[in-house]
Amino acid sequence: MWQYQAPLRDMRFVLEHWLQAPASWAESPAFAEVDLPLALQVLEEAARFSSGVLAPLNASGDRQGCRWQAGEVRTPDGFAAAYRTYVEGGWPALACAPEHGGQGLPQVLDAALQEMLYASNHAFSMYTGIAHGAYLCLQAHAPQALRERYLPAIVSGEIxxxxxxxxxxxxxxxxxxxxxxxxxxxxxxxxxxxxxxxxxxxxxxxxxxxxxxxxxxxxxxxxxxxxxxxxxxxxxxxxxxxxxxxxxxxxxxxxxxxxxxxxxxxxxxxxxxxxxxHGLAALFVMMNSARLHVGLQGLGHAEAAWQNAADYARERRQMRAPARPEGVAAAPADPIHYHPAMRLALLRLRAVSQGLRAIGYWGAHLLDQAEYAALESERQRAARLAGLLTPVIKAFFTDQGFHLASEALQVFGGYGYTAEYAIEQTLRDSRIAMIYEGSNEIQANDLLLRKVLGDGGAALDELLAVFEQEVAAGGEYADSLKKLCANVQGLVKGIFANAESDSEYPYRIAGDFLHLLGWVLLAFAWARSSRLAAPLLVEDPWYQEKLDSAGFFFTYLLPETELRIARIEAARAPLAFLA
Amino acid sequence: MWQYQAPLRDMRFVLEHWLQAPASWAESPAFAEVDLPLALQVLEEAARFSSGVLAPLNASGDRQGCRWQAGEVRTPDGFAAAYRTYVEGGWPALACAPEHGGQGLPQVLDAALQEMLYASNHAFSMYTGIAHGAYLCLQAHAPQALRERYLPAIVSGEIxxxxxxxxxxxxxxxxxxxxxxxxxxxxxxxxxxxxxxxxxxxxxxxxxxxxxxxxxxxxxxxxxxxxxxxxxxxxxxxxxxxxxxxxxxxxxxxxxxxxxxxxxxxxxxxxxxxxxxHGLAALFVMMNSARLHVGLQGLGHAEAAWQNAADYARERRQMRAPARPEGVAAAPADPIHYHPAMRLALLRLRAVSQGLRAIGYWGAHLLDQAEYAALESERQRAARLAGLLTPVIKAFFTDQGFHLASEALQVFGGYGYTAEYAIEQTLRDSRIAMIYEGSNEIQANDLLLRKVLGDGGAALDELLAVFEQEVAAGGEYADSLKKLCANVQGLVKGIFANAESDSEYPYRIAGDFLHLLGWVLLAFAWARSSRLAAPLLVEDPWYQEKLDSAGFFFTYLLPETELRIARIEAARAPLAFLA
Missing domain, CATH: 2.40.110.20 (Butyryl-CoA Dehydrogenase, subunit A; domain 2)
Incomplete structure (x- = not known):
């Protein structure tokens, strides 16, 4: 019942238009041979693997689980064979350096690959997901003999x-x-x-x-x-x-x-x-990559939740809806996605998951730019922005993955609670990502205490400057984005001021601040998507969905920012200790 | 690891002070023999049964599950014996009529019993939970021969x-x-x-x-x-x-x-x-009772989540907190409940679960009053209020039960994701209550379309009049409650006006309206709790917790109402259909 098809069309939109990644690759000697056709070919192959090999093992792997006996572990049936296919496809090598046998492709393509792997089979992808981070860590810090011994083995998937x-x-x-x-x-x-x-x-x-x-x-x-x-x-x-x-x-x-x-x-x-x-410093090199990965798990779960809920809602008919799309005749019972409560859930699933994709891939693209941009100043700016975005991607994405899985489950009604439809597995799988690789509370402290207050707001100003560029480019939602940025700026000023007299204040609001920034990033994602999609609509009706989602975001989802702002203001009051 | 202790102290506070139920019982011939000591004795016995018999079977029942073979079902080990103890304790008879062998106790005591049963073992209590509703339905609609044949068997627990x-x-x-x-x-x-x-x-x-x-x-x-x-x-x-x-x-x-x-x-x-x-009309008599029950499942899960998270947070030490309670010396690592993010989660768990208790028991008390109040006009008013509260109790409570279980799981970190601590079971168990007995979306439509718009706002005005009485009685949060009521009144006026020109509008906002009313009810619960607890504090320091929670609610949780109001306003915009 549960299925997964990689959203290649939207992935292409993000790479080609939203990030304009091919132009960026062309400027960088490291990616001189990478262009859009190559990228799309890689993604198509990854889609075949994730949908064809991993997704069919998702529910069975959950049912069977792992077996431990006398120190040995057997993975679920089919996992070992799937891993061989993964290795034969060269997937461990995607973003590794050619000198160790890697393909030297950009991390942003690896991000798209990882989204597919996690969406189609989170459990399987736990075995493979850590490899790239470990590769980066050993590449940067291991003595030469160990690098020579182990890096090629990681890249080949032998280890x-x-x-x-x-x-x-x-x-x-x-x-x-x-x-x-x-x-x-x-x-x-x-x-x-x-x-x-x-x-x-x-x-x-x-x-x-x-x-x-x-x-x-x-x-x-x-x-x-x-x-x-x-x-x-x-x-x-x-x-x-x-x-x-x-x-x-x-x-x-x-x-x-x-x-x-x-x-x-x-x-x-x-x-x-x-x-x-200095062990923690040695790990630092892989931290952005590892946390980005976990954020991509949230994105993957959100995407899988959206797909499965939308499919089910199109099939299932219950009761007459108060309104139907134009030209649709009344029936004894309507597809449930006509009902406003279900429409709200589904439009939220679509708008949030696609918005997360743009932001998540941007995070990965920044990691590429931090390494390969032509100018040192560009590399540093990209590194600062990636550092700022990383805790938001890790925590906001995984919170959304869990909450959207729950919204999707609700669309299925009683069926959603049964193992048969496996949307309940998406909910269960998604929950861990809020905890590991630094709990979402740790991420929130990292964001506000270190990345914002710690540098006097410099990186945040750089992020706001990106938003202002988008505002300057115009588009239907430029004014909304501008207003939102002004609100955030005012709020941050207040946070700095209040933190001086109340040193606990930033800790009390860190979670809400992270969520606020998450919603603002989605507003940026949708303002930009709408502006870029509008002229493309003439050629291709696919872009209508982008305009619909942007409209939905700026009316129905923007109030989420008001909650976070209100909570940040409210938290000026002292917070009691538990008896 | 997972444990449950019935919160008898808080249950007593709600019955004795918040509801002033004993005074109400004294006025009603049906409950002439019920007084506070008897009620507390019943609750103490129920606490022994739920904590001592049911709670120890909660995790094992989940692990083992039910087994089906050739049409027969075996419940988990221990369930049949626990059911015999339940029957021997006379629990099925609690709120049934003496003429059928029942104890004739008020439904509000049954509500406290049900909270304990669901909190300690939701799965077990699924078998017993439907009985009272079926009893009410047969009592009202079955022919005499069937009533005589089956009602005593339901009351005795034989069937x-x-x-x-x-x-x-x-x-x-x-x-x-x-x-x-x-x-x-x-x-x-x-x-x-x-x-x-x-x-x-x-x-x-x-x-x-x-x-x-x-x-x-x-x-x-x-x-x-x-x-x-x-x-x-x-x-x-x-x-x-x-x-x-x-x-x-x-x-x-x-x-x-x-x-x-x-x-x-x-x-x-x-x-x-x-x-x-007229089968649906025959079911109608049990609907309020059944939906109240499901709401009590949400309350039970919230309470169990709060208890287990608080216990764990007191034991677990990680990192230094930015601040400690006065007089506590610095240590290499603090109990995690000193950390602001954990304190926020725990204070929310406590304030919401205790607030839900007051509102849930009020719903049950209104069902008693609808049946037994001296004047017909009082009975009708109680029935209208119960009808209005029921969908809120069903949907808001179960949403909170699930979300608070997730907050509690987060307190446990990685341990929370393992079966060992069983808080993940609370999360899994709690999720069904948002779906069955009329999904939470159905409840929201029932509330706004039928119970508010359907009667021209009359029942809602009666509810607001209750809040105004509380405002008139004074107390620290009377002004906050008054302001909130005024906001709701203004908003509802706008909803009535907009619904005339846009008949889909109420369906688009029904969920947010239900949640808004849920938070307003909690504001009422805490304003009243605070006013009643303040003078009692002189005699008993236990009431300090009530004042702390009220303070937390009116600073940290009230912003939840702003989100709902903002969303209700935003939803005036049309909502696209899915392609």
Whole structure:
């Protein structure tokens, strides 16, 4: 019943018109050979893989889940074969450097690929999703011998990496971790300790697994300044098993086809990555990429929710609606998408998911520009903007993914609550993304405390300048966007002022500020989409949908910003402690 | 890990002070023997049963689920024994009439009982929850012989009833149902057809099951005016099986211990209840009670979510908070409820769940008054108010139950996503209540179209008059409540005016109007709680929490009303149809 078709038409609109990515690629030597036809060909192949191979395993993987026995993990039937197809398709190599066997394509294409993978099968894509971040981290910080040994294996898909951060007592607070590492005579380290919630910590997709592990050296200072990063393979060079053991897997609300492992390191051999006690800095290089990925999970769930709800609403007839589209004759019962409550839900699903796509791909495009733009000043500006957008993409997108999955489920009525339609799986799967890779509360603090207050509002001003460029370009919603920007500017001024006398204030409003910025970004996305779509409509009626969605956004969804502004104002009042 | 303790202290506050129910009971001959000590004794026993017997079966029942084989259903281990304890405790009889063996206690006490049952084990309480509504329906509409045969069996718990409305093609649109009934020579009927999503349609808790079935007579008009209600027992008088068969059970997102059955009626013998073709009218008598019940599920989930999240937040330490309660020394890591984002979530959980309790019990108290108040005019007024509150209680409470379960899950971080802490079960279980017993969209239409616009705003004026009485009584938040009422009055005037020229408008705003009224009711609940608690604080520091929550509500939660008002205004714009 549940199905997924990659929204190639909208992806093309975002790449070609909204981002004007091909023009940007043409200017950059790294992507000199990348053009729109090539990009579309890559996306078409990715669409075939995600819709044809992964989507059919989504519900069955959830039903079967993973099985743990005596330290070994079996993934659901079909996952290992799908992984072989994934590897044969060259997908792990997409955005990796040619020198390691990669295809050297832009990250924005990888973002579109990831959206498809997560939308069609979130659980499967947990195994593959971490690889690019680990690749970036090792590329930047691993000693040459390890780079040569492991980067080609990641790029070819021969090996899958993990991220081993969390311990039972150390979740959001990584500074509390206790896993320890002791230097050996040969320059390697022995790691000892327990890690929790390790996605893909053990599985049967690859023979070897590469753990990136945070641990403490014996003389390390307490807290986050005493954490180092280590590379710990499942197999040693002679093919024997390293002293890493999977003690069990979690029984979870969702992503049941993904093995979430408890790992014991019992003197496991590992190697230092980056500098001692600077493990978090070594991870920093992958953080934007990893958080963007999680945001794309939210986008993927929103898209899958929209598609499935719209399909169902077109088939299902119940009661007469108070109005019908022009020219449609009355029937004993109308398709439920004529009913205003369902129309509201469906138009919201469409407008938000497509708006998120533009913003999410922009985030990825900025990561490309931060690396490859011609001028240093452009690269720095892109990096600052990407840093500002990243927590919004991670948290706002995943909140929306969950809430939209719930709206879609409601469209299905009682059927939506049954496993048969699998929209309830989308809801369950989507919920984790609000928690991991830095909970959405952590993202909100990162955004307001570090990225806005921390730099005196400079990056935010750069973002507002982008919005003002859009306002200057005109279009039907330029005035609405302008007014919204002015409101945000006034509000931020107030936040700066109030934070001086009440240092807890930013923490109380961080979540609302992040959501406000999320809605403002969607307003930007739709103002721009509408302006760009209007002249294209003459040639192609497909663009009418864009104009409809923009209109819906600026009437029906803009009030969401009022709630957030009202809450930010209200939070000037002190907040009681719990007894 | 997951636990539930009935919030007896707050229940007492609502009954004794907020509702002043004992004074109301004293005035009514039907409840002459009911006083506060008796009520509290009943609630204490119910608390022992729900916390001691049902709560321990909640997670295990979810894990095990129901098993179907060859038409028979086995409920999870422990459910049958728990049901015997429930029957021995006399709980089915609580609010039934003494003439049928009932205890004749007020429905408001039954509401408190139901809150505990649903909070401690929603799945189990699906089997028992429908009984009182079926009792009311048969009491009002069944012929005497059937009343004598079945009412005492329902009251004793010997038999459990079901409601058989939904068919595959007829969900929200009951008018599409096809199940047919043919008159036999002996005055009984033979029923033929399929029913879907029948809670407790088959199980092993009782030997007999009493199906209340909607079906059509051969000459019945199409649509809702051709539907009749029938009583179809699982067992005939000679003990043999009637021609009703359970074809399977649903695999669902939640309430997995509740058997959701597909039933086939293959010439099953049944008896007409009420008049032919007036089956929906016969059900009407139980509708307020059934919808109130579902609202109490939302309250129960919110309460369980609050308790479990608060317990966890007191234990779990992560990072230093930006501020601590006065006198608390700094530590390497603070309890997470010191962190503003968690405090916001927890204070919201507490304020909303306790506010819902006051409003939910008020709804039940109004049902009592509608039946037993001394004056006919009082009874009519109570019935009108109950009719107005019912859709809000059903839909607003269940939306809150789900969203608060999600907020609570977030407090647990990664642990919340695992089955181990079972807060994810609360989230899954809570989701169904937004769908069944009339989806929340149906409730919203019922509220605005029928209960407000349909009577020219008379019932709403009566509700606002209650709020104005509260305003007149003074208290810290009287002015806020007054302002809010004035806003609502102005808004409603605009809704009436706009509905005249745009007949679809009310349908577009029905959901937001229902949520607005929900938040206004919570404002009333907290204004009144604060006014009543203030003088009691001198004697008992427990009331400080009430003042804290009221303060939190009127600063931090009141902005929710602004979103709803803004959306109601925005929806004057036309709403596109989906292509």
């Amino acid at each position: 899958l990496p993990t991220m081993c951060l969390t311990e039972p007592q150390a979740g959001s607070d990584v500074g509390l971790l206790r896993c320890r590492a002791e230097l050996q005579d040969d320059g390697s380290y022995h790691l000892t300790g327990s890690k929790l919630f390790i996605s893909g910590g053990e599985h049967d997709l690859t023979d070897d697994i590469l753990h990136l592990v945070l641990a403490r050296l014996p003389d390390a200072p307490a807290g986050t300044r005493g954490i180092s990063l280590f590379l710990v393979p499942k197999r040693l060079d002679d093919g024997s098993r390293n002293a890493v053991r999977c003690d069990g897997i979690e029984h979870k609300m969702g992503i049941r086809g993904s093995a979430t492992c408890s790992l014991s390191f019992d003197g496991a051999q590992g190697w230092l990555i980056g500098e001692a006690n | 459990l009833p079901t409601m058989c409305l939904t068919e595959p093609q007829a969900g929200s649109d009951v008018g599409l149902l096809r199940c047919r009934a043919e008159l036999q020579d002996d005055g009984s009927y033979h029923l033929t057809g399929s029913k879907l999503f029948i809670s407790g349609g088959e199980h092993d808790l009782t030997d007999d099951i009493l199906h209340l079935v909607l079906a059509r007579l051969p000459d019945a008009p199409a649509g809702t005016r051709g539907i009749s209600l029938f009583l179809v027992p699982k067992r005939l008088d000679d003990g043999s099986r009637n021609a009703v068969r359970c074809d399977g059970i649903e695999h669902k997102m939640g309430i997995r211990g509740s058997a959701t059955c597909s039933l086939s009626f293959d010439g099953a013998q049944g008896w007409l209840i009420g008049e032919a073709n």
